[in-house]
Amino acid sequence: MNARLIEAAETLNNEYVRRWKEDGGRVVGYTCSYAPDEVFHAAGILPYRIRGYGAQETTIGDTYFGPFICSLPKCMLQLAGGGAFDFLDGVVIVPGCDSMRRLDDCWRKAGQDMAGIVPPFFFHFAVPHKFADYTVNWFEGEIRRLIEAVERHFDVRITVEALRAAIAAYNRGRALLEELELMRRLPEPPIAGAEALSVVIAGAAMPRDAYNDLLEECILELRAETRRLQGRRRLMLVGSASDDTALVRFLEGDRALVVADNLCFGARFHNDRVDDGPLDPVRALAERYLRRSDCPRMYGDYRRRLEILTDTIQSASVEGVILQNIRFCDLHGAENGLFERDLEARGIPCMRFEREYGPLVETGRLKMRLDAFLERIDGKRRTA
Amino acid sequence: MRRALREYNFDWMLYSTYDAASKLMAGTEKEYARALRYIPYFSGMIDAVLATGEPGLSFVKTCAEYLKNIVTARERGRKVAITSFCFSPVIFYAMDITPVCLEVMSVFLTFTYRRGSAEFLDFCNEAGFTETSCSSQRGSLGAYLAGIGVDIDMVVTDTPGVCDTNANAFAFAAEWLDRPFFQLDMPPLLKGERYDRYHRDDYRALVAFLEAQTGTKLRAERLAAVLDELRKQDGLIAELEEMGRLVPSPLPPAFTLMNYAARFLFAGMKPCTDMLQSMVNAARENAARGVSGLSGGAERLRGFFCYIDHYTYNMRMWRMAEDLGVCLQGNILSRNWSIDAPHVRENHMEDSAYSIDMTDLDSMIDSVAIMNSRMPMIKSIRGPFDAPDMWLEDTLSLARMYSADFVVYSGTPGCRNTWGMLKPFARETEKAGFPTHIMYSDAFDDRVQSWDATRARFEEFLRVRRLLV
Numbered sequence: 001m002n003a004r005l006i007e008a009a010e011t012l013n014n015e016y017v018r019r020w021k022e023d024g025g026r027v028v029g030y031t032c033s034y035a036p037d038e039v040f041h042a043a044g045i046l047p048y049r050i051r052g053y054g055a056q057e058t059t060i061g062d063t064y065f066g067p068f069i070c071s072l073p074k075c076m077l078q079l080a081g082g083g084a085f086d087f088l089d090g091v092v093i094v095p096g097c098d099s100m101r102r103l104d105d106c107w108r109k110a111g112q113d114m115a116g117i118v119p120p121f122f123f124h125f126a127v128p129h130k131f132a133d134y135t136v137n138w139f140e141g142e143i144r145r146l147i148e149a150v151e152r153h154f155d156v157r158i159t160v161e162a163l164r165a166a167i168a169a170y171n172r173g174r175a176l177l178e179e180l181e182l183m184r185r186l187p188e189p190p191i192a193g194a195e196a197l198s199v200v201i202a203g204a205a206m207p208r209d210a211y212n213d214l215l216e217e218c219i220l221e222l223r224a225e226t227r228r229l230q231g232r233r234r235l236m237l238v239g240s241a242s243d244d245t246a247l248v249r250f251l252e253g254d255r256a257l258v259v260a261d262n263l264c265f266g267a268r269f270h271n272d273r274v275d276d277g278p279l280d281p282v283r284a285l286a287e288r289y290l291r292r293s294d295c296p297r298m299y300g301d302y303r304r305r306l307e308i309l310t311d312t313i314q315s316a317s318v319e320g321v322i323l324q325n326i327r328f329c330d331l332h333g334a335e336n337g338l339f340e341r342d343l344e345a346r347g348i349p350c351m352r353f354e355r356e357y358g359p360l361v362e363t364g365r366l367k368m369r370l371d372a373f374l375e376r377i378d379g380k381r382r383t384a
Numbered sequence: 385m386r387r388a389l390r391e392y393n394f395d396w397m398l399y400s401t402y403d404a405a406s407k408l409m410a411g412t413e414k415e416y417a418r419a420l421r422y423i424p425y426f427s428g429m430i431d432a433v434l435a436t437g438e439p440g441l442s443f444v445k446t447c448a449e450y451l452k453n454i455v456t457a458r459e460r461g462r463k464v465a466i467t468s469f470c471f472s473p474v475i476f477y478a479m480d481i482t483p484v485c486l487e488v489m490s491v492f493l494t495f496t497y498r499r500g501s502a503e504f505l506d507f508c509n510e511a512g513f514t515e516t517s518c519s520s521q522r523g524s525l526g527a528y529l530a531g532i533g534v535d536i537d538m539v540v541t542d543t544p545g546v547c548d549t550n551a552n553a554f555a556f557a558a559e560w561l562d563r564p565f566f567q568l569d570m571p572p573l574l575k576g577e578r579y580d581r582y583h584r585d586d587y588r589a590l591v592a593f594l595e596a597q598t599g600t601k602l603r604a605e606r607l608a609a610v611l612d613e614l615r616k617q618d619g620l621i622a623e624l625e626e627m628g629r630l631v632p633s634p635l636p637p638a639f640t641l642m643n644y645a646a647r648f649l650f651a652g653m654k655p656c657t658d659m660l661q662s663m664v665n666a667a668r669e670n671a672a673r674g675v676s677g678l679s680g681g682a683e684r685l686r687g688f689f690c691y692i693d694h695y696t697y698n699m700r701m702w703r704m705a706e707d708l709g710v711c712l713q714g715n716i717l718s719r720n721w722s723i724d725a726p727h728v729r730e731n732h733m734e735d736s737a738y739s740i741d742m743t744d745l746d747s748m749i750d751s752v753a754i755m756n757s758r759m760p761m762i763k764s765i766r767g768p769f770d771a772p773d774m775w776l777e778d779t780l781s782l783a784r785m786y787s788a789d790f791v792v793y794s795g796t797p798g799c800r801n802t803w804g805m806l807k808p809f810a811r812e813t814e815k816a817g818f819p820t821h822i823m824y825s826d827a828f829d830d831r832v833q834s835w836d837a838t839r840a841r842f843e844e845f846l847r848v849r850r851l852l853v
Contacts, residue, residue, distance in 0.1 A: 069800065098800035099800055102801070105805035124768060126572045134585035138578070138582045325514075333513075337512020
């Protein structure tokens with residue numbers, strides 16, 4: 001695997017970010033996959049997905065958030081409070097869910113106690129919770145509001161041409177990731193799920209053009225790769241935000257392989273394109289980001305999401321689905337309950353578990369359940 | 385869920401209870417006292433409410449009527465929608481749809497039974513819903529998922545953008561029950577042309593959805609009749625709220641509950657108007673005599689609950705207020721954002737309020753859309769807590785206006801939208817001079833923290849802050 005991609009995925013202030021900053025570039029962080037990276041790319045700003053990766057505790061997070069809140073935004077705030085995101089020139093908070101939207105409040109208030117942790121550009125970017133003509137109209141207006149704010153704050157111009165170029169660059173990345181996705185789905189794939197997740201995560205932490213080049217290299221390397229992962233149980237990972245490759249590595253062990261996912265750090269990013277035709281680029285962004293309703297934050301669209309899962313399960317020959325949610329992530333937690341009911345009814349084994357975001361804990365308990373789940377898949381294989 | 389519970393129709397169980405309660409005062413005092421002995425976990429609630437006289441009786445009758453509507457909805461050929469407390473039912477009444485407000489049903493249950501709503505809460509988890517979700521919906525949703533309530537035709541809510549756990553409960557219910565689902569979406573800010581247009585467009589889509597579900601068009605005269613009634617109710621609520629400013633307040637503690645319950649049950653309908661009118665009459669009498677609405681007659685403290693109240697059995701929170709001489713100055717639920725509301729006028733917040741334009745059907749739909757966007761929680765928990773029109777601004781302006789001595793948060797652990805920023809919020813209310821107490825209990829489920837512990841901590845807060853010496 002390409003070491004630079006791995007480094008970008010596993011180091012917050014990675015080499016690409018450092019070099020970008022050294023060259024005088026600016027970086028804006030965002031908290032959710034509904035933020036249109038293309039806007040920042042078009043402004044010559046590096047868009048950067050804020051994560052909680054590497055947080056070892058939540059003392060700062062717990063000071064501002066209440067106790068009944070998802071550990072992902074707490075870990076993000078923990079890192080921000082500890083200076084891990086000091087390289088950010090701006091932050092865009094996207095209300096992906098209630099816990100995440102309160103990162104806005106808590107980060108700003110923490111900034112009153114800890115000088116310098118709130119970047120000078122701090123923007124609340126709203127995203128409607130359903131797809132309809134009037135919600136797309138509204139969202140288009142919101143993207144324009146974001147563009148204006150970025151132009152004003154950073155003293156830049158975001159032209160239509162630059163937006164079209166950004167859309168082309170990101171679409172190219174999405175197409176490449178789709179290629180990678182197809183390789184994961186091969187009967188004997190050349191890449192494990194944990195590695196694939198690293199590749200996807202790296203894309204949200206480095207300049208897009210450089211990423212696309214690395215991705216292309218990576219795909220060529222994988223095509224030439226003679227190592228094939230054989231005889232493993234084929235799993236799909238679904239649910240709450242998961243950017244911890246250690247979790248995927250743990251799930252895979254030496255007996256399983258995560259051949260597909262439906263995660264906001266994973267396949268949800270690249271499973272469709274922004275219209276790059278004559279349509280106004282802002283409109284095109286609004287339509288793509290809102291129509292892509294793979295996240296349960298988009299209420300009333302469960303059936304479509306179930307079909308997406310079912311199609312993926314079929315095309316990737318998935319033998320079992322891991323449905324996980326971070327504690328207090330009710331959106332994924334509840335939808336996982338429905339997925340479990342409906343997928344099991346279709347004969348697809350499911351394993352549902354709740355976890356904390358952050359350092360991998362309770363691995364013994366999880367391992368025991370996972371072993372039993374893999375045995376169940378083995379049993380199904382024997383009777384197939 | 386225990387088999388025994390499955391053997392009772394949920395709605396009928398509640399209806400028969402409240403219907404019987406509404407007749408308790410029909411006999412002699414001795415009969416009433418004897419009857420209370422048979423309902424130890426409900427008697428406190430009944431006694432507290434009926435002690436307010438005509439308004440209390442009217443309240444219990446209104447509850448019974450609401451439940452009767454649900455029980456008889458099918459035989460009357462009505463479509464049934466499950467919905468939320470923060471969704472104004474006026475549109476349902478204008479279209480002959482029977483609303484089943486999950487949170488209200490949960491409270492009917494928790495007020496009445498010592499066992500509370502635990503088994504219904506847990507049934508939702510058995511069905512696959514998360515145990516960390518809000519107990520206010522789950523408390524009754526479990527009954528409908530278990531199929532022991534009225535058949536539901538549709539699911540309607542308006543909390544996306546405001547409260548995930550609320551919206552998610554309705555989305556889950558719609559899928560589980562395989563029923564049509566509509567959700568109004570709320571952007572993070574309240575005012576301005578862009579936001580108004582969004583609310584209006586969204587509401588028109590709702591009307592189209594309801595028309596499709598019922599097979600009938602929304603008629604202007606029906607909506608006009610409901611809105612006309614609503615305007616009367618807004619006037620009565622404004623008068624109650626104005627009287628609440630008096631020191632001592634002439635409003636009994638139970639009036640806060642009755643005020644918002646009336647609107648959640650029957651906004652735009654005659655029973656709500658009658659009940660509010662009787663509350664106004666009673667409060668006027670107290671005000672004329674210059675007496676407190678507290679049964680002890682002495683108002684020692686004035687408390688503002690910045691979110692919701694505590695609803696477990698026997699109305700113990702209200703009875704505690706009576707015991708301690710604490711005048712309850714309402715909460716987020718009891719405030720109405722009509723343009724005539726006293727706090728709107730006092731704080732010059734007219735552009736944050738709603739008014740009803742009865743010119744034609746379009747103007748009425750637009751008015752309801754804007755009114756709905758000002759419903760409790762919908763209005764002020766949608767954006768950053770310290771943004772204009774949001775929770776902090778509302779809390780401080782109301783606490784000041786009603787001369788509150790302290791602020792209390794009571795909610796549920798499932799409330800992601802408030803627990804997400806409650807600590808910084810409380811810091812701001814403290815900074816503004818209001819001692820602030822956070823209840824870590826679940827307003828609907830005593831298993832999280834017993835009422836005894838909740839009360840002990842509250843009293844400790846009053847002592848430690850030297851509010852009640």
